[in-house]
Every structure is written in structure tokens, then in C-alpha cells.
Amino acid sequence: DAGVIQSPRHEVTEMGQEVTLRCKPISGHNSLFWYRQTMMRGLELLIYFNNNVPIDDSGMPEDRFSAKMPNASFSTLKIQPSEPRDSAVYFCASSLQSGSTDTQYFGPGTRLTVL
Amino acid sequence: SQQGEEDPQALSIQEGENATMNCSYKTSINNLQWYRQNSGRGLVHLILIRSNEREKHSGRLRVTLDTSKKSSSLLITASRAADTASYFCASLQGAQKLVFGQGTRLTINP
Numbered sequence: 001d002a003g004v005i006q007s008p009r010h011e012v013t014e015m016g017q018e019v020t021l022r023c024k025p026i027s028g029h030n031s032l033f034w035y036r037q038t039m040m041r042g043l044e045l046l047i048y049f050n051n052n053v054p055i056d057d058s059g060m061p062e063d064r065f066s067a068k069m070p071n072a073s074f075s076t077l078k079i080q081p082s083e084p085r086d087s088a089v090y091f092c093a094s095s096l097q098s099g100s101t102d103t104q105y106f107g108p109g110t111r112l113t114v115l
Numbered sequence: 116s117q118q119g120e121e122d123p124q125a126l127s128i129q130e131g132e133n134a135t136m137n138c139s140y141k142t143s144i145n146n147l148q149w150y151r152q153n154s155g156r157g158l159v160h161l162i163l164i165r166s167n168e169r170e171k172h173s174g175r176l177r178v179t180l181d182t183s184k185k186s187s188s189l190l191i192t193a194s195r196a197a198d199t200a201s202y203f204c205a206s207l208q209g210a211q212k213l214v215f216g217q218g219t220r221l222t223i224n225p
Binding site (some may be wrong): 044097107108 | 148211215
């Protein structure tokens with residue numbers, strides 16, 4: 001079975017440009033999570049969705065960040081405009097919400113570099 | 116920061132030895148989970164312990180949880196070179212929000 005799929009795997013862009021990261025969760029999973037990992041701050045939850053509905057976006061750093069989940073098999077994380085401090089690895093994870101023992105399955109990540 | 120702390124930040128041992136990593140968290144939890152991350156990869160779930168459990172085993176892994184001290188430990192017995200990775204604890208706060216520790220980088224020397 002395919003795991004969580006993220007694209008692109010690497011993205012290099014210039015400050016001010018729009019960046020869109022994509023995620024396809026595991027089929028049948030109803031929860032999707034976006035994380036950011038940096039050396040300084042570790043792994044941070046940005047936002048998560050249940051049944052395509054955003055539940056908690058308190059981790060989204062600024063209005064420059066937005067996330068959508070138009071259907072159960074696709075989500076995007078957009079940064080507009082991007083800044084050098086957005087450079088990080090962005091992970092998408094999905095789970096089947098079933099109670100207090102949910103396991104999250106992570107994608108391989110997108111390494112973003114903003115010059 | 117809402118993140119917990121892990122100790123040590125880095126650990127280097129010889130193959131065959133046991134590795135112990137500790138984790139502390141800050142708020143009440145529903146469960147605590149441990150994940151492994153190989154270099155350049157995503158995180159992989161290892162084991163979950165519920166808040167009403169004190170110890171759990173899975174293969175060479177043993178996890179303990181002390182909710183009174185808000186701490187957990189992960190023991191890997193008979194370590195192998197393939198165990199070289201970063202290990203993260205994650206506390207489940209609320210229904211689905213995982214808060215990750217800073218991680219322990221484990222190196223197993225052959």
C-alpha cells in the first residue's frame with residue numbers, strides 16, 4: 001500500500017515567491033496533519049483536518065500560511081509570500097481517527113529552501 | 116514552547132548495548148508515543164503507551180510512563196547498527212494534537 005505521498009520532495013525558491021506543498025494521505029484515513037521541522041524549533045504542528053475540515057490551526061505561524069483540504073485525498077499548504085525563515089522540512093501525516101490510540105503515518109517530507 | 120524535553124540530546128553506544136532515552140512533558144496527556152526518524156526521512160511510529168499504563172513492551176523496545184513526574188523512557192535492548200536514528204516522544208494532548216519532544220540522536224557503533 002502507498003503511504004503518505006508528498007510533493008515536491010525538494011523546493012528551492014526565492015524570497016517573495018509563492019510556494020505550494022502537496023499531500024495525499026493514506027486512503028481511508030480521515031485525519032490529516034501538517035508539521036514543520038527545523039533545528040531550532042523541532043517538530044511543530046501547524047494545522048490538522050478531520051474529514052476535510054480544519055480543526056486546529058493555532059500552529060500556523062502567520063497569515064502568509066494557508067492550508068486547504070478540498071477532498072479526502074488531497075491537501076495543500078501554501079506560503080505566500082515566502083521568506084528565508086520559512087526554510088524547513090514540512091511533513092504531512094494522516095491517521096484514522098478512532099479514539100485515543102490513533103497512530104499518525106508520516107510522509108517523506110518536503111525540504112523547502114527560501115533564498 | 117509547548118514541546119517537551121528529551122534527554123540526552125545525543126547518545127552513542129556500541130552495538131549490542133542497551134540504549135535508554137528519557138522524555139518529559141508539560142501538561143496532562145491521553146497517551147504518549149515514540150517515533151523514530153532516519154536521516155532525511157519521515158517519522159515512523161514505534162510504540163504507544165496510554166496514560167493509565169505504566170510499562171509496555173514491543174520486541175526490543177520497552178517504554179515506561181510516570182504521569183506523576185510527567186516523564187517517559189524508551190529502552191532499546193541489544194542495539195543494532197540499524198537502530199541509528201533520531202527518536203522522538205510525542206504526547207497526545209486533547210483529542211488528536213501530538214506535541215513532540217526535541218528528540219535524541221542515537222548512534223550505534225559497530
